[in-house]
Amino acid sequence: MTGKLESVSPSDPSDVVGRFAVADAAAVAEAVASARSAFPGWRDAGTAARGAVLERFARAVDERADELTLLIAREVGKARWDAASEARLLAPKIAVTLGDGMQLVREYQATPGQRATYRPRGVLAVYGPFNFPAHLPNGHIAPALATGNTVVFKPSEVAPAVGAWMAEQWRDAGLPEGVLEVVQGGPDTGRALAAADVDGILFTGSYATGRALTLATIDAPQKILALELGGSNAMIVCADADLDLAVSEAALSIAATTGQRCTAVRRIFVERPVRERFQEKLAAVLAGLRVGAPLDEGVFMGPLASLDAHARLSRMRDLAAAAGGERVLLVDTGRPPPYTGAGLVRFESTAQRHPYQREEIFGPEAALYPVDDIDEAIAAANDSDYGLAASVITRSRARYERCIGRIRTGVLNWNKGTIGASGRLPFGGSARSGNDRPAGVTATLYCTAPQAHLESEAGFDPGALPPGMPRP
Numbered sequence: 001m002t003g004k005l006e007s008v009s010p011s012d013p014s015d016v017v018g019r020f021a022v023a024d025a026a027a028v029a030e031a032v033a034s035a036r037s038a039f040p041g042w043r044d045a046g047t048a049a050r051g052a053v054l055e056r057f058a059r060a061v062d063e064r065a066d067e068l069t070l071l072i073a074r075e076v077g078k079a080r081w082d083a084a085s086e087a088r089l090l091a092p093k094i095a096v097t098l099g100d101g102m103q104l105v106r107e108y109q110a111t112p113g114q115r116a117t118y119r120p121r122g123v124l125a126v127y128g129p130f131n132f133p134a135h136l137p138n139g140h141i142a143p144a145l146a147t148g149n150t151v152v153f154k155p156s157e158v159a160p161a162v163g164a165w166m167a168e169q170w171r172d173a174g175l176p177e178g179v180l181e182v183v184q185g186g187p188d189t190g191r192a193l194a195a196a197d198v199d200g201i202l203f204t205g206s207y208a209t210g211r212a213l214t215l216a217t218i219d220a221p222q223k224i225l226a227l228e229l230g231g232s233n234a235m236i237v238c239a240d241a242d243l244d245l246a247v248s249e250a251a252l253s254i255a256a257t258t259g260q261r262c263t264a265v266r267r268i269f270v271e272r273p274v275r276e277r278f279q280e281k282l283a284a285v286l287a288g289l290r291v292g293a294p295l296d297e298g299v300f301m302g303p304l305a306s307l308d309a310h311a312r313l314s315r316m317r318d319l320a321a322a323a324g325g326e327r328v329l330l331v332d333t334g335r336p337p338p339y340t341g342a343g344l345v346r347f348e349s350t351a352q353r354h355p356y357q358r359e360e361i362f363g364p365e366a367a368l369y370p371v372d373d374i375d376e377a378i379a380a381a382n383d384s385d386y387g388l389a390a391s392v393i394t395r396s397r398a399r400y401e402r403c404i405g406r407i408r409t410g411v412l413n414w415n416k417g418t419i420g421a422s423g424r425l426p427f428g429g430s431a432r433s434g435n436d437r438p439a440g441v442t443a444t445l446y447c448t449a450p451q452a453h454l455e456s457e458a459g460f461d462p463g464a465l466p467p468g469m470p471r472p
């Protein structure tokens, strides 16, 4: 172990949430070796015994959801409602994994004598992002453990205390020693883990890190990569939309979690007849969002998760004018960084050329673009390097159906914002958003490897020999 990781609350620099020893390469190798030696026992324990541990974990996190809510709010700055909704996602994830998730990898009899089974991969490395420090690692850990893998978990360096809390719940649920190891630290720890003797990398985070992990494992094809990466998500608002619905879904998708969601909406394509009214109403709602200390009553959004996140968002916002955008709104919260207010920028054409339009922006910021019709909106939505989420607001089912299969995203919602995602469905993206190994219910698929079997109990059949082959 080298050095200490200090977790400080973004809403109160004097609040040290915890101090953690940073795992260096030797400590990472030790954790991986321990998970490796626990693997055969956990694999052979069988689905029922593993399921019983998962269910005990689910009961514990359900009972202690309020404790987790406070910890998330304190460590990453989420408002209470937002932290509570994350905390409440952990137990249902276990139920979905043990139900529909395990059904996807159940033994499959194609015909008599032809069967497929799914085997665990071995030791899987799970990387967490800071914006959903509990729910998203849990979305990899639960299916990995349910299917018989052991796990080495590296929480985000911005949220080590949440990671440690989760590991404690697993231990208390009776998970055998070594089945879940935790290594704390930043990118160096992450690099050491990718280079260690693991069989797969289940990663949620930025495109830049996903790319680095792809390069780091290029000569190790046995290490399966499941990449859940960023987004630059589009919403289409049609002229026939229920405008109040469009505005509230847009505002939520822009600003929930202070805009730090992979599914947050960044590019809104609005049909011209409703453009001005939509802009006016949206700006009014965004300007009225209550920003404050995460645990204060009635607060909609807390600060960004760190000063670094604030600096990155400010740099992106500064690029809007150079991209040809006109700033409509930038709310001054009167609070110091990393607090920030919502921002809105307006463009006159749908061209998506500038880094402001093409790169992921992580904060409550969106741009409005005018479109003539749904086809122009679909083309503009697809003019992106990302492919995670999109949403269409229209009263016409036909117009929405036209977008299905034409918009290239892993999530496409109708009359709902981009941020709504169901754990009962696949969740993931293409291009810079991921490598088409969706998490959500389908996570059990990448946690396992299929094995095909041709099977026979019959003895030797001389009639089955091909011509020209002598009988033994």
Ligand code: NAD
Binding pocket: 127, 128, 129, 130, 131, 132, 136, 154, 155, 156, 157, 185, 186, 187, 188, 189, 190, 191, 194, 204, 205, 206, 207, 208, 209, 210, 212, 213, 228, 229, 230, 231, 261, 262, 263, 360, 362, 388, 428, 433, 434
């Ligand atoms: P990040 O990529 O900075 O970090 C994620 C994890 O990778 C952390 O644990 C970090 O320590 C580690 N890491 C960083 N550099 C590394 C390297 N070179 N090698 C190995 N590990 C390394 O992401 P973040 O800032 O924590 O999270 C925000 C990002 O996550 C955004 O891009 C967001 O869109 C994305 N995200 C995606 C999803 C999804 O499901 N698709 C969900 C949430 C967040």
